[in-house]
Amino acid sequence: MIDYAGLMTKAAMLRKKLGEDSDSPIDVFALAQRIEGLSLVYYPLGENLSGMCIKGQGENNVVAINSTMTQGRQRFTLAHEFYHLYFDENMVAVCEKNLYSGKDVEKSADLFASYFLMPEAALLIMAKTLIKNSQKQQLTLEDLIHIEQYFGVSHQAIVYRLRFTPYLEQSKADLFFNVFVRSRAEFLGYSSDLYKALPIEKQYMTYGHYIKQAEQLFSKGLISTGKYEQLLLDAFRTDLVYGEEEDGDVID
Amino acid sequence: MTESLLFFDTDCLSAFLWVNQENLLEQLYCGRIVIPAEVYKELSIPTIPHLKAKVDLMLKNGIARKASIQTETKEYHLYRKLVTASDSGHVIIGDGEAAAIALAKVYNGILVSNNLKDILVYVHEFSLQHKTTGTILKEALEAGLITEVFGNQLWQGMLKKRRKLGFLTFSDYLKNESQ
Numbered sequence: 001m002i003d004y005a006g007l008m009t010k011a012a013m014l015r016k017k018l019g020e021d022s023d024s025p026i027d028v029f030a031l032a033q034r035i036e037g038l039s040l041v042y043y044p045l046g047e048n049l050s051g052m053c054i055k056g057q058g059e060n061n062v063v064a065i066n067s068t069m070t071q072g073r074q075r076f077t078l079a080h081e082f083y084h085l086y087f088d089e090n091m092v093a094v095c096e097k098n099l100y101s102g103k104d105v106e107k108s109a110d111l112f113a114s115y116f117l118m119p120e121a122a123l124l125i126m127a128k129t130l131i132k133n134s135q136k137q138q139l140t141l142e143d144l145i146h147i148e149q150y151f152g153v154s155h156q157a158i159v160y161r162l163r164f165t166p167y168l169e170q171s172k173a174d175l176f177f178n179v180f181v182r183s184r185a186e187f188l189g190y191s192s193d194l195y196k197a198l199p200i201e202k203q204y205m206t207y208g209h210y211i212k213q214a215e216q217l218f219s220k221g222l223i224s225t226g227k228y229e230q231l232l233l234d235a236f237r238t239d240l241v242y243g244e245e246e247d248g249d250v251i252d
Numbered sequence: 253m254t255e256s257l258l259f260f261d262t263d264c265l266s267a268f269l270w271v272n273q274e275n276l277l278e279q280l281y282c283g284r285i286v287i288p289a290e291v292y293k294e295l296s297i298p299t300i301p302h303l304k305a306k307v308d309l310m311l312k313n314g315i316a317r318k319a320s321i322q323t324e325t326k327e328y329h330l331y332r333k334l335v336t337a338s339d340s341g342h343v344i345i346g347d348g349e350a351a352a353i354a355l356a357k358v359y360n361g362i363l364v365s366n367n368l369k370d371i372l373v374y375v376h377e378f379s380l381q382h383k384t385t386g387t388i389l390k391e392a393l394e395a396g397l398i399t400e401v402f403g404n405q406l407w408q409g410m411l412k413k414r415r416k417l418g419f420l421t422f423s424d425y426l427k428n429e430s431q
Contacts, residue, residue, distance in 0.1 A: 204298050225369035225416065226263060226346030231292055238299045242270065243411045 009048045010087055011115035021120035023150050030209070032063065038085070039210035040078075041235075044066040044203050051077040053084035053093040060209065061085060066097070067203035072154035072194040074201050079113035087112070099160055114161045118151045126150065127167040139167050141176055145185050152194060193203055206235035256381065257320075259356040261365035262294040263415060267385045269295070269303045271409040276392050277322055278315045285316035287360070288351035319355055329355040334374070345370055356380055357388045364388070366416050379396040385410065385417055386425045393426075400426065 012022060018035070020026055032040050037059025045051070045066035050073070051063040061096055063081040065074050077095070084093035089159040096102050100110050139147075139162065148158040156177065163173035182195040197203070211232070218228040229241045267286065268274050268414055277285060287307065296304045310316040321327050329360040334350035336344060345353075349365055353374050356363040362381040365371050375382045389406065392398045396407070404423040412415060 048415050159332060201299050201301070222343060224345040224349065224367060226261065226349040226365075226367045227344050228346075229262070230346040230348060233294050236297060236299050238297055242266070242300070245265050 002104060002111065004111065007108055007112045008115045008120060010083075013110050013151075014082060014086055014116060015119070022206065023119045025118065026117060027152075028075050028082075032078055032082075035208070038063060038208050040186060040206040040207045041065070042074075042097050043205060044068045047107065048097055049095060050097045051095045053081045053088075053095075064208075067096075067205070068197050070154055070195050070197055072148065072157070073150065076117065076153050076157045078114050079107045079116045080124075081108035082116065094213055099156060114153075114157060117153050118147075118158075118161060123147070123151070123161070123168075124165065125205040127162065127165065131167060136144055138169060138172055140182070141179060141184065145175060145181055145190065148181075149190050149194065155179070155195070165166045204236035206237060210235055211237065211240075221235065255284055257284050257286050257356075257359060257361040258364050258383065259288060259352040259359075259361050259365070260291060261367065261371075262291045262346070263366045264364045264383075264385050264388075265291060265307075266295060266303060267366070267410040267413070267415040268388075269306050270413040270415070271406050273406060274306055274310055276388070276397060279390065279397055280391055280395065282315050286319050286355065287309070287311070287316050288355055289318055289320040290346060290347040290351040294346075294348045319351075321351055321354065325358075326332040327354040328379075335368075339406070342373065343370060353380070354391060366418075368418065368431045378393065384423070385415065386419070386429075389422055390429065409421070413431075 015022060018031055020031070032038060039062045041062060041064040043064055043066070045064065045068070050066050050069060054062045056062070056139070063078065063085065065077050065081070066076065069077065080095060081093070084090070088109070090105070093104060093105070093109075095109070097152070097192070100107050126147055127139060127143070130146065131137070132139065132209060134143065144155065144158055147162075148155055151158070158221070159173050159177045160166040163170060168176075182192045185195065186192050214228060214231040214235070217223045218225070232240050268277055292307060295307050307316070311318055321331050331350050331354040334345055334353060335347055337345070349367060349371060352365060353371065354362055355361065357378045357380060362383055363371070363375065364383045366384050368384070374380065387402050389398065393400060393403055400423060407417060407425075409420040417425070419428065
């Protein structure tokens with residue numbers, strides 16, 4: 001059975017633990033890179049999986065994100081994996097792409113992700129304000145786009161979440177659920193990055209603990225330059241081995 | 253007399269691939285270039301598909317061949333020793349450079365690698381013949397395939413891709429060699 005209130009509390013607790021306030025949008029990618037002992041891998045995991053979480057000995061954990069999904073969905077998946085990382089007793093979680101389906105632990109992780117990225121109070125205040133401003137009874141598609149852009153989540157994630165509120169009735173939610181919003185968002189003046197996957201050559205990446213560990217092995221003189229580069233290449237970090245196409249930092 | 257095979261490490265081969273000069277390798281060593289499977293793997297990263305495509309073309313056209321190390325062979329045992337640094341005092345070296353060293357040793361070939369700091373100990377220990385990117389460019393210069401000016405341009409291009417060449421310019425390398 002799903003403990004909605006408990007999940008909401010867990011989401012609030014984790015925000016606090018990770019140094020975030022209780023209602024602002026979160027840059028969850030940047031946040032993950034600050035978590036001690038976590039390696040974050042972006043990899044095309046196919047059509048059926050959204051992500052994975054593998055907990056190792058001590059602080060040695062890996063979260064993998066299906067990088068073929070839209071960036072909004074990837075953010076949601078990462079927050080979903082946080083649930084497995086911090087609150088799931090299982091050591092390995094392989095997560096399906098379909099939202100709010102499968103075992104209770106998967107549904108819980110989806111709800112947790114939703115509460116973590118869109119805290120209840122902040123979401124409801126925003127929904128209420130939008131309705132008040134538009135003088136309509138229900139949220140419009142434009143309102144939903146505004147909310148998903150604000151919190152940086154996928155369109156499906158926002159529709160799922162708001163259909164449990166008085167601001168979006170079931171029939172409208174069903175209608176909005178399968179609407180392609182990318183071009184509408186562009187016409188409203190938003191960037192469409194949220195609705196796009198990265199180009200294929202950027203769908204492979206590793207951040208965090210693994211990269212730090214490899215650097216430590218090298219700087220302690222335990223591995224050769226060739227081994228260090230091999231470890232980085234295994235992690236798809238060709239940017240660190242060969243540099244970017246346009247190398248150099250910009251100071252501004 | 254059959255000329256020795258050249259066993260390339262990732263660092264050296266990639267240096268030529270990045271500056272689109274695999275044709276120099278072809279003109280100098282066509283048919284003698286061996287790419288260990290471990291090096292091929294390091295060049296098959298999905299974020300650099302253009303490098304893999306060039307290697308595949310070299311293999312397809314017979315300019316180079318790929319070599320896999322079979323288990324329980326002499327080269328396998330040496331390879332395992334190198335990648336696990338079972339001899340005290342040695343750092344763990346990469347799979348690609350270890351494979352190139354092991355194959356060069358067993359088949360009495362030439363090791364082609366730039367990572368001198370880490371591999372020189374093995375070059376001496378196994379009495380290996382050895383070439384670097386600098387050696388190859390010097391041979392290309394002597395064969396009239398490139399000018400020193402062009403060599404310097406290639407050198408800069410390789411440095412830009414973070415290849416470790418030991419000198420700031422090709423001219424500096426040549427000067428050092430002539431001393």
